[in-house]
Amino acid sequence: MMTAVRQIDCQEALEHLYAYLDGELDDVREEEVRAHLDQCAPCLRVSRFETAFLRFLEARTRAKGAPEHVRKRVLAQLLFTEDEPERR
Numbered sequence: 001m002m003t004a005v006r007q008i009d010c011q012e013a014l015e016h017l018y019a020y021l022d023g024e025l026d027d028v029r030e031e032e033v034r035a036h037l038d039q040c041a042p043c044l045r046v047s048r049f050e051t052a053f054l055r056f057l058e059a060r061t062r063a064k065g066a067p068e069h070v071r072k073r074v075l076a077q078l079l080f081t082e083d084e085p086e087r088r
């Protein structure tokens with residue numbers, strides 16, 4: 001099935017970025033944001049940063065009480081992971 005994805009601009013993409021990362025967007029909007037990130041390096045970079053940040057918050061919660069050097073290593077790994085955005 002071919003569906004034309006509406007082009008959205010950076011402002012709109014970033015507006016929905018958190019919901020997108022949380023998987024809270026409906027299918028159509030999720031596709032719009034994903035299509036934008038595919039074409040827009042600056043927004044993709046923001047998206048990666050936010051993803052790392054969200055993971056960091058989670059990891060920090062889990063790692064509470066972990067030694068400082070462990071927490072730093074976890075954070076470093078998260079920030080320098082160059083994985084592609086998840087595709088479904």
Ligand SMILES: [Zn+2]
Pocket residue numbers: 009010011013036040042043
């Ligand atoms: Zn953009």
